[in-house]
Amino acid sequence: MIETQEPARYRQRRRRKLTFARLSFYAFLALIAVAWAYIFVEGDSGFTLLLEGRTWENAGKFLTRLAGAGQDERPAFLQPEQWWATGRLAYNTLAMSVLAIGIAGLGAFLTFIFAARNISSGSLGGTPSRLGAVVYYFLRILYAFTRAVPELVWAMLIVFFLSPGILPGALALGVHNLGIMGRLAAEVVEDMDPAPARAMRASGAGIFQIFLYAILPQTLPHFITYLLYRWEVVIRTTVVVGFVSAGGLGLEMRLNLSFFHYDQVTLLILWYLLLVTGVDFLSAWMRKMARFE
Amino acid sequence: MRPARPLLESPHFLSLLLLGAVAWSLTGVAWGEPLLHTGGGDSALDMLLALFPPDLSPAFLLVCLQAAWHTLSIALASITLAVLIGFPLGVMASGALVSPDSRLRAPLMLSSRFVLGTVRSIHELVWAVLLVAAIGLSPLAAIVALGLPYAGILGRIYAEFLEDTPEEPLTALRSAGASSWQTLIFGRLPLCTPDLVSYTFYRFECSIRSAAILSFVGIRGIGYEIQLSLGDLLFSQVWTLLLALLAIVALVDFWSGRVRQSLLES
CATH class of the missing domain: 1.20.5 (Single alpha-helices involved in coiled-coils or other helix-helix interfaces)
Structure with a gap:
């Protein structure tokens, strides 16, 4: 039954x-x-366009021109001096991505500890205070906001008051990633093993000592790993903030597209792919260094 | 005691390397010239003050609502495309369809992985610019531009989920005479459905943000309206649009959180 x-x-x-x-x-x-x-x-x-022969003809033409066919001179991506000339842009783009990660990393590093719930509630050490709670909510809202506004929109806003160069792009990417990094790092602190911090508190350590010797050693490897992962994303996005005049490869790519210099566009895309692969490789290598034992 | 690591793998070297890299990147900034435009400080202040209050007139809220729906519809359409392309490729890349000793296995897995990797490594906005140049400005270009890189991401993650399913139930199915297809449909897929669904939902969230910025190339949506308002220096409208974007993303985030929870409970 x-x-x-x-x-x-x-x-x-x-x-x-x-x-x-x-x-x-x-x-x-x-x-x-x-x-x-x-x-x-x-x-x-635009789906009806797919049925028209003209669309496919245009797309085919676009592709052949990207491949550098049908023009008098040699396509740009086969000329070493063109590679050299655009290499400077690639160099700047790389610098922009590193600076962006620097901004995001520094900003998050200085604040993430106050954005962790177990710190502001005093369960790891220190005393809970109203100020701590206010700072906690302020930082969490700040992270949520900077994260939710796309980097391209940040760039559009920032080019309004910063001179062109790599700084506006780096700042836009940095601010967006600050929100992401801050939240990830705060969550690492919230999920960490509280035993070392509690042991230190029991033996009379101050909040600063606890941070330095109990919290940081546990969270820093995670923090750096996340930072390197974000770097891989950032290098892909540098091109995009370039579209809104924030410098680097993206700006040049957009200009060349509007001038119909399609072989140049191919060259820039090749540089972009090189940068992306190179950064993926570097980041994997450095993540291995940051691994735990 | 910990085994000593070679210098090149030590964490101190890594810290030095990272700090050095940031210091190097600072040299790329033209410090000699003024960092702000003339009057740049004032416009930054204007921008900030325009938040109090944002433009909440009914007419503009209607514009916001329309732009938000545009963005949402592009995101929904492109995530369908991404699943339609990414799922079959992901299944192929996981190697679940061919028996482990088949000679076809390696070429099939590698080629599908290569396709997924290539579409993924190009940013959606670069896809959009290229597609607009190739087939013209239309929602189609936006949907394909978003769908391709998202298919690459989804396919890769789907393949990982399918590979990570526990072996025991699959072995049981196989020993009962199930073919690769049957193992996939009755073994692997049901086992990782919650993961697949919640990851797709998470990517849908991301695609809303992407769709919003995609309108930068001229496709209607929140990003397009932001651009228009910025061009007219109507900063309070920009804030309203940004808040609308935040609201949609937060709403979807909340929804997907509930779905994930309910999937985990069952």
């Missing part, structure tokens, strides 16, 4: 618990359907 009841009860419980996820799934599918319908109904979706 009992044996036949068990599976039935189990099935019923399972069905009830899945409701929200399943409901969300259907709601999501409905949203997708509405979105596609909207794209097709509202104005020119």
Whole structure:
């Protein structure tokens, strides 16, 4: 008797618990359907272009011109001096990405400890205070805001008051990543093993000593690993902030596209891919150094 | 005692390297010239003060709502495309479809991994600029530009999830005579559904932000409106638009959190 009841009860419980996820799934599918319908109904979706021969002809022309065919002189990506000339831009772009990571890393490093709940509540050491709580909420909101505004929008705002160069781009990328890094680092502190800090507090250490000898050694490897991961993302995004005149390869890419210098665009994309691969490689190498023992 | 590491692998060397790199990057800044534009400080202040209050007139809120829906619809459409491309490629890249000793296995896995890696390494905005140059300005260009790199990311992560499924249930299926396809459909997929769903949801969140900035190339949406308002120096409108973007992302974040929770409970 009992044996036949068990599976039935189990099935019923399972069905009830899945409701929200399943409901969300259907709601999501409905949203997708509405979105596609909207794209097709509202104005020119561009999908009819796919049926026209002209579109494919243009796309083919664009690709051959990217490949440097059909022009009198040698394509830019086959001329060593062009590589040299654009190499300076790649160098600047790399500097921009490193500076951005420096800004994000420094900003997050100086603040993340106050944004961890177990620090502001005093469960790791120090005394809980109203100021600590205020700082905690302020930092969490600051992180959320800087993170939620895309780096491109930051760049659009920053080029309004900073002179062109690598600084506006680096600042835009840095501010956005500050929010990401701060949150990740604070969460590392919240998840860390509290035993060393508590042991130090029990033996009379001050908050600064606890930070230096208990919290930092545990969190710094994570922090640096995250920072290096973010660097891989940042180098990909440097090109994008360049589009809004924040300097580097992106600016040149956009200019060349508007002048129809497509072989130059190919050269810049090649540099971009080189930078991305190089940074991925460097970051993997350095992450290995930061690994734990 | 810890075994000594060679100098090149020691954490102190890494710290020095990182600090040195940042110091080097500072040399790229033109410190000699003024860092601010003439009047740049004033416009920065204007921008900040425009937050109090942002433009909340009904007419502009309607513009915001429309732009938000535009952005959301592009994000939804492109995530569908990304799943449609990324899922089959991810399954191929995981090698779940071919038996381990098949000669086809390595070429299939490597080629699908290569495709996923290539589309992923180019940023969506670069895709957008290239596609607009190739096929013209339309929602289609935006959807494909977002869909391709997202397919690369989703495919890679799907492949990892499929590879990480526990072996025991799969072995049980295989010994009962299930083919690779049957192992995939009745073994691997059900086992990692929660991971697949919650990761896709997370990427959908990201795609909203990406769709918002994608309108920079001229596709309507929040980013486009931000650009227009910035061009007219209407900073209070910029703030409203930014807050609208924050609101959508926060809403989706909340939703996906609930979904994840409910998936974990079941």
